[in-house]
Amino acid sequence: MSNPPAPARSAAKHYLLYGSERYALAILRPLQVAIRARGDEAAWFFDGPGAEDLTADERLLTVQEVRHWKPLAVLTPGNHLPHFFPGAKVEVFHGFDAGKPRHIYIRGFFDLYCTTGPRDTAQFQALADKLGHFSVAETGWPKLDPFMREIAGPLPPVRQPPVILYHSTFSPSWSAAETLYEEVKRLSRDGRWRWIITFHPKMNPDTVAKFKALQNEHLRFAENDNILELFPQVDLMCSDTSSALNEFLLTGKPVVTYKNRRPGPQLIDIDDPAQFEPAIERALARPPELMTAIRDYANAIHPYRDGRSSERVLQAIDTFLAAGARNRRRKPLNLWRKLKLRRRIGYWGPA
Known part of the structure; x- marks a missing residue:
């Protein structure tokens, strides 16, 4: 049968x-x-x-x-x-x-x-x-x-030298790229930190060209379509009111922002370019109260x-x-x- x-x-x-x-x-x-x-x-x-x-x-x-x-x-x-x-x-x-x-x-x-x-x-x-x-x-x-599968596990220590990701949104009313250009230029030349620059795809081409011209042994301009690919390579993000900063906070690492539209304890927010360097130094020190605020915020926006x-x-x-x-x-x-x-x-x- x-x-x-x-x-x-x-x-x-x-x-x-x-x-x-x-x-x-x-x-x-x-x-x-x-x-x-x-x-x-x-x-x-x-x-x-x-x-x-x-x-x-x-x-x-x-x-x-x-x-x-x-x-x-x-x-x-x-x-x-x-x-x-x-x-x-x-x-x-x-x-x-x-x-x-x-x-x-x-x-x-x-x-x-x-x-x-x-x-x-x-x-x-x-x-x-x-x-x-x-x-x-x-x-x-x-x-x-x-x-999420890639970053599973404990937060890695800060690299030596530290690597900073600078990313800005494209809207002129929200972007800090032009405002912080001179600071990025200055800080990217002494070798104390490494820099990776990336922008929203709709960023003003003139601004993109200015930052690309800064490339040297301490700074590179990245054109990755998927910014998440850059996050494991860096210790800190600097931004403004880009939604990408929220994705970065899920790594548990700090973010320095300039005049963020919705600041909170999970960010180190500044309103003067003169505050940029001290804010980066504080972020790289990873103070406990900041790291706790980052974890709490990450759980509220994406607990998975x-x-x-x-x-x-x-x-x-x-x-x-x-x-x-x-x-x-x-x-x-x-x-x-x-x-x-x-x-x-x-x-x-x-x-």
């Missing part, structure tokens, strides 16, 4: 990873790994830069191919995506809340927000309770999965240290779909934003 045939595996689930900037690759690739580990399929769509950096084993779709492929969910770190794509619309965020109000604007495109930690969850859940047209699940941030936030995002989607993929209210019509997005993508077909 022959054995009964093995039950056929259910068809692989489809997930679309949607980006408008190159930074989407670093944020969404850990999700792609988790999707493939489940035996499911991921594909990509870009309406801006990034597609040219996909690898041979990553699949890029056109609008028509997306509609035919029928993803069960579309995931993006941005604040928009096409309403006419199939599947649940899921935001996984492009950074932590750095005090910039736009971080908590609700654009009306999403069914589900996957938040990074208790602080963001509380804000978004309050808005979900009020508006009713989206759900919230706390998952941690997928971008950090490889990073297991490197499995991508899996939690996929589970949150499973839960949302199993509950009917519906929220208490319908999303707003959002006609103007939808029209602008159609024009951006060049698609005028049916929804």
Whole structure:
């Protein structure tokens, strides 16, 4: 008597990873790994830069191919995506809340927000309770999965000589790059410290050129798409109101900021370039009260240290779909934003 045939595996689930900037690759690739580990399929769509950096084993779709492929969910770190794509619309965020109000604007495109930690969850859940047209699940941030696995273990001692990462956001009203340029120039020439400089991809090209011109044996300009790659190489970060400083605080290392929009005990914040050097010296000394404040803050914004936030995002989607993929209210019509997005993508077909 022959054995009964093995039950056929259910068809692989489809997930679309949607980006408008190159930074989407670093944020969404850990999700792609988790999707493939489940035996499911991921594909990509870009309406801006990034597609040219996909690898041979990553699949890029056109609008028509997306509609035919029928993803069960579309995931993006941005604040928009096409309403006419199939599947649940899921935001996984492009950074932590750095005090910039736009971080908590609700654009009306999403069914589900996957938040990074208790602080963001509380804000978004309050808005979900009020508006009713989206759900919230706390998952941690997928971008950090490889990073969290890499930095597992005790905090390493400060190098000799110490290495400083200088990073600035691009907005002129928030950036300290021009203000601190002369100090960075001066401090990077005596050899006491090593420097790595990196900027937001939208930084003013003239400012980028000025800092690139400072390169010497003690300072290099890094152009990594994923700033997290630099964090294990340094002992301290100097910044302003960049969301990247929150990611850096998860390492347990200090951050010096200039006129941060939301200062607190987890930062050494200054408002005068003359304070820059003493602030760096204090940060490198790692005073106990500062290190405790950093740990407390890190636990509030991203308590997950297991490197499995991508899996939690996929589970949150499973839960949302199993509950009917519906929220208490319908999303707003959002006609103007939808029209602008159609024009951006060049698609005028049916929804």
